Amino acid sequence: MATCALSPRMSILRTPQFRSYAGNSLSAPALSKSTPATKSYNQPTEQENPHGTHRRKPRKPVEKFTEGNVHVSIWENEGPKGAFRTASMQLRYKDKSSDEWKTGASYSASDLKNLEKAAQEARRRIETWQQQNKPAPQNAA
Numbered sequence: 001m002a003t004c005a006l007s008p009r010m011s012i013l014r015t016p017q018f019r020s021y022a023g024n025s026l027s028a029p030a031l032s033k034s035t036p037a038t039k040s041y042n043q044p045t046e047q048e049n050p051h052g053t054h055r056r057k058p059r060k061p062v063e064k065f066t067e068g069n070v071h072v073s074i075w076e077n078e079g080p081k082g083a084f085r086t087a088s089m090q091l092r093y094k095d096k097s098s099d100e101w102k103t104g105a106s107y108s109a110s111d112l113k114n115l116e117k118a119a120q121e122a123r124r125r126i127e128t129w130q131q132q133n134k135p136a137p138q139n140a141a
Helices: 109-132
Strands: 002-007 010-014 019-021 025-027 046-048 054-056 063-067 070-079 082-094 101-104
Touching (some): 063 109, 082 109
Antiparallel strands (some): 002 010, 063 070, 070 082, 082 101
16 A cells, blocks of 8 residues: 655555545545446445546435534444444534634543433434334234
8 A cells, every 4th residue: 555645744545445535535436437336335325526536425414412522423324234323423622722623532531421421322312213113024924
């Protein structure tokens, strides 16, 4: 694998499977016109732009909520066994020196309490959705 320098302090890996778009974000590889586009596990569908390349279609979470300074997004995905949901969490805070919103990766006792409550609520919402979307049992006749 080769690295491609984006700035003096940031680089990303470039492999044949991935290509960078707009800085450090990675996108699915472009498909040739002869390759049929197939929906792959846990990836958004792709769409062709006027330049003939494919990019990921932006996805939105199916639910969002906060617990203190923890922001939670619940995502719906497609897999081999059908739809399923996952949760992602971010600790958000405003940097006092730059007055910018940032994402944290170290947690105080109160942050951990908020993360715990957020995880429990996300689990409750996902399990409720699973119960409501269970396939109906098939009767053998």
